[in-house]
Amino acid sequence: MSLxxxxxxxxxxxxxxxxxxxxxxxxxxxxxxxxxxxxxxLMDAVKYIPQIFEKRNMPSKPAMALLEKLKTLFNIVDKEIYMQYSHDAKERMKARDINDWPIVATALTFSCPIWTEDKDFFGSGMPTWTTDRIHIFLQQ
Structure with missing residues (x-):
């Protein structure tokens, strides 16, 4: 595990x-x-990437192959690992998008921030980084 x-x-x-x-x-x-x-x-990405490419009249197969390669750089976290924080995560997200609770629960599990462009996380009490500022976190 990294620092x-x-x-x-x-x-x-x-x-x-x-x-x-x-x-x-x-x-x-x-x-x-x-x-x-x-x-x-990951399931959301697998679901939505083909739809995005279909709307652009582009083949999704190369994009899905790229996602498969990128997946090797990620630590995929199963529900049973982050479930212990489900109640707290749902409480934090109930006034926003309750469906985002697994992201918050994962961040609570590993005591780390969230990288997102979704404003629903702002004000949840979770540290968040957007792509235009992520370099600050990464270079600290």
Whole structure:
């Protein structure tokens, strides 16, 4: 385990496939930072990436192959690991998007921040980083 860790939201996984900026950050830091991904976020990425590519009239197969490669850089966290924090996580997210509780529970499990572009996490009491500021966390 690395000295630092962060939880990735599904939107960060999707951005890692759609563009180079997030992907390059993950590739650059994967040996120094533990990137935790709740199982549900991976499932969301697998669900939504083909839909995004279909809307753009582009084949999704290369994107899904890229996600498979990137998956090797992540620590996928199963529900039974983060379930112990489900109550606290749901309390934090109930006024926002309750479906995001697994991300919060994973962050509580590993005592680390969340990398997201989803504003629902802001005000939840969880430290969050957005892509435009993530370099500050990574370089500390």
């Amino acid at each position: 630092k860790s962060i939880v990735l939201d599904a939107n960060i996984l999707i951005r890692s496939v759609l563009g180079e900026a997030v992907r390059n950050i993950i590739i650059q830091y994967h040996e120094k930072i533990d990137f935790f991904v709740p199982d549900v976020c």
